[in-house]
């Protein structure tokens with residue numbers, strides 16, 4: 039069969055991104071032909087600013103080298119501008135006469151700098167700032183000449199001015215409005231920004247209008263005259279007064295255009311064979327001028343070109359960041375405020391910090407920051423999610439770190455300092471990756487997403503604790519081009535486009551019972567997934583269909599597959615359960631005996647109130663378990679995304695201050711939860727009084743005895759980033775403690791994303807939501823409690839299973855030749 | 856001289872799983888994938904020596920259990936951007952029996 043023909047006009051960022059996405063979905067559907075007016079393969083246009091500033095070379099910013107086009111059999115016509123679209127014969131014609139027929143046409147022509155209609159605007163030395171040719175011309179001019187004038191103090195103008203300054207020119211910026219970047223900043227932040235740019239040496243003329251450009255003796259521009267008569271010397275004039283979508287080609291072909299080429303939610307123009315994407319397109323009245331929206335559009339467009347027919351583009355909220363080294367500015371949303379909005383402002387002129395947050399109906403709708411922009415990504419996410427911020431209002435201004443329970447496993451304390459970190463500072467402790475390596479990879483390899491950084495640098499690909507830091511680095515390196523990922527709509531991994539929630543929904547709605555059934559039903563892209571998606575799917579299966587779904591050991595992480603923690607040298611550790619941290623001489627003797635018998639090198643008391651036997655050989659595991667089972671001991675699940683420990687203090691049983699019997703309460707809870715698998719590990723603690731010796735304040739569920747009963751706290755975490763548990767409810771009986779705790783944990787088991795701990799889950803859905811279900815709806819609470827009990831019914835100790843079942847035991851045996 | 860030696864029955868290796876074979880050349884991990892193909896590599900990850908036999912198997916690769924390097928089972932090579940190679944051994948199935956070519 040003949041393949042369909044896809045022709046793309048414009049070989050820039052939006053177009054090539056669409057092709058990349060398309061090739062992922064349908065590598066063989068089309069014969070692809072690309073026309074690009076520039077003589078270069080696709081490059082990272084936003085990095086032209088660092089190129090101009092001398093921080094990078096042109097070679098560093100190529101995104102798709104020529105080999106990429108060849109590899110995918112794309113016929114590439116560089117340096118050929120399309121002059122006409124002949125819709126009747128479905129072909130396009132280039133300036134040199136080359137023609138190509140299409141079945142589908144993709145317009146990705148970007149936009150052009152707006153050239154002010156003033157006398158002299160066509161003189162040599164007057165240019166826009168858009169592509170490599172412009173950049174080369176500016177670099178050349180800086181070598182030969184002295185005076186530069188930039189018209190327009192927007193993002194692009196300031197980056198141009200900064201670059202020319204660094205290249206040794208005297209630079210004046212002429213701006214029509216009363217303050218710079220007036221479309222991104224309010225006056226207070228703009229004034230601070232202007233002051234620091236002036237300090238660098240850039241001069242500004244505000245409220246200034248250009249009257250004409252004056253020709254010099256050499257024939258090129260020599261000066262710029264303002265309306266008020268003032269004349270500024272200018273050997274080069276850069277017009278950065280806005281952009282115009284390149285829509286004429288479509289307009290001439292009779293396709294409906296407005297400012298840009300008008301497209302619908304599937305990126306189709308009024309001619310359904312013709313798609314438009316990127317800066318040339320106008321969607322719901324908006325023509326975007328930043329890359330983040332283009333990527334979203336590319337995904338949707340590729341999906342439809344691949345004839346999958348799913349996905350709609352519904353517009354983007356954008357944020358901006360200026361790429362001038364040493365200066366941090368961030369802005370997003372309705373930063374000027376307006377009717378019905380309130381503002382929270384922090385202004386420290388001598389400290390060089392300004393922050394303004396605009397709130398409307400308890401939601402963040404705009405933000406401007408100068409000086410300290412580390413929280414930009416976080417505010418932007420709150421804004422896009424329209425999250426209710428009423429509860430965090432008092433700490434909102436101080437950023438993500440100050441806000442006690444925040445989104446995502448963002449990582450170490452260093453989080454907010456990403457931008458300030460030295461290049462040699464280590465970011466990923468697991469893989470030994472430093473900041474410089476990550477920044478270099480982002481710039482040189484053109485990375486835009488966390489996944490890409492993971493793949494290329496390995497940072498954040500192991501324990502994940504530095505994920506937040508890596509996202510910060512991405513955000514500070516890419517500026518507005520960075521899309522802060524939202525965990526609930528992130529695809530599970532590269533093997534699929536489906537996010538976690540959809541996988542879970544499909545499992546529930548289609549009653550899927552095995553990993554392979556899920557992959558088949560959801561069109562997984564790889565034959566049997568990978569080490570990221572398989573464990574997640576397996577968990578969703580067993581938590582959704584307990585006693586029914588097939589628990590696949592090969593889809594479990596090694597620790598869970600072998601019911602022991604793997605060590606750095608490939609040996610394992612054995613941690614028997616000690617309910618509530620209470621043991622007996624007999625248990626201790628049994629532990630001592632196995633330690634002797636199997637020559638366990640280290641015996642350690644853990645932070646979870648029990649004993650760890652470390653350095654056990656794999657083949658000895660079942661034998662040790664056999665001995666331990668004989669003494670009545672079972673697995674402590676120290677290795678699982680599961681119930682770990684319930685720590686207790688001595689409590690009313692012995693302590694002179696104790697108000698409740700914390701030991702027996704702890705034992706009851708731990709007994710009830712034995713065998714509970716969860717999205718991540720779960721730890722509880724019960725203290726007998728508010729002195730809280732069991733540290734219940736940093737547990738997933740913390741119970742504190744008081745005179746009249748128990749207080750229950752949830753969603754604490756003592757790990758990578760300490761989170762204090764939040765008060766859920768006060769109850770009076772042991773039975774209520776069991777019911778409320780189990781209901782909360784069951785809710786988390788049913789809704790938490792795989793590898794999301796309770797603190798992250800609650801930060802995502804909000805404590806109010808949890809309270810509404812657990813406290814206000816007694817029926818739902820009871821149902822959750824019952825579902826928990828049902829799923830744990832008849833759970834058999836995995837150690838004993840391995841001891842008894844020869845098939846399982848075989849897995850631990852070593853063969854020989 | 857390397858010769859073919861019998862290891863175990865194919866069914867003794869779980870699908871998408873592995874067995875460890877102790878040999879004069881050290882531990883060798885023998886894998887079985889979803890297509891019932893078998894592969895053998897030295898049971899030591901080129902990164903920090905993790906036991907590859909304990910990783911998750913997918914396609915023709917295994918993800919190391921210690922720091923998640925992906926190792927191609929047919930070549931023993933780490934997947935880019937990581938660089939490294941685990942020694943591979945010839946391995947085949949004959950009438951349901953897994954054979955390994957070792958010294």
Ligand code: SRM
Nearest residue numbers: 603605611644645646647648676682755756757758759795
């Ligand atoms: C054995 C123990 C340390 C000790 O000797 O005391 C331990 C050992 C490990 N911890 Fe832990 N943690 C131990 C108590 C803790 C505690 C304290 C506690 O439970 O009261 C914490 C903080 C409390 C918490 O979790 O909220 C803790 C927070 C972590 C974290 C960070 C979790 C987080 O959400 O931030 C990890 C990493 C992870 O799970 O992804 C971790 C991961 C690990 C792993 C499993 C790392 C791994 O994947 O190999 C360690 C296994 C070591 C090994 O080679 O066997 N361990 N770990 C403790 C076992 C307790 C037990 O009896 O089961």
Ligand SMILES: Cc1cc2nc3c(=O)[nH]c(=O)nc-3n(C[C@H](O)[C@H](O)[C@H](O)COP(=O)(O)OP(=O)(O)OC[C@H]3O[C@@H](n4cnc5c(N)ncnc54)[C@H](O)[C@@H]3O)c2cc1C
Nearest residue numbers: 048050051052075083084119120147148316317327328329
């Ligand atoms: C200096 C600079 C800095 C920037 N910084 C940022 C930033 O920090 N953050 C951010 O989000 N965005 C930034 N941008 C904007 C960003 O680069 C654009 O949003 C993005 O490149 C638009 O992609 P596109 O594919 O729509 O257009 P382009 O990348 O411009 O690609 C369009 C291509 O089509 C070609 N073309 C046009 N007409 C024809 C024709 N008739 N025939 C053949 N080819 C044709 C053009 O030559 C061009 O190569 C910056 C832009 C510039 C210039």
Ligand code: SF4
Nearest residue numbers: 501606644645757758
């Ligand atoms: S803190 Fe936990 S994870 Fe880190 S080295 Fe100690 S035991 Fe291992």
Ligand code: FES
Nearest residue numbers: 900903905919922
């Ligand atoms: S030892 Fe295998 S990834 Fe580190």
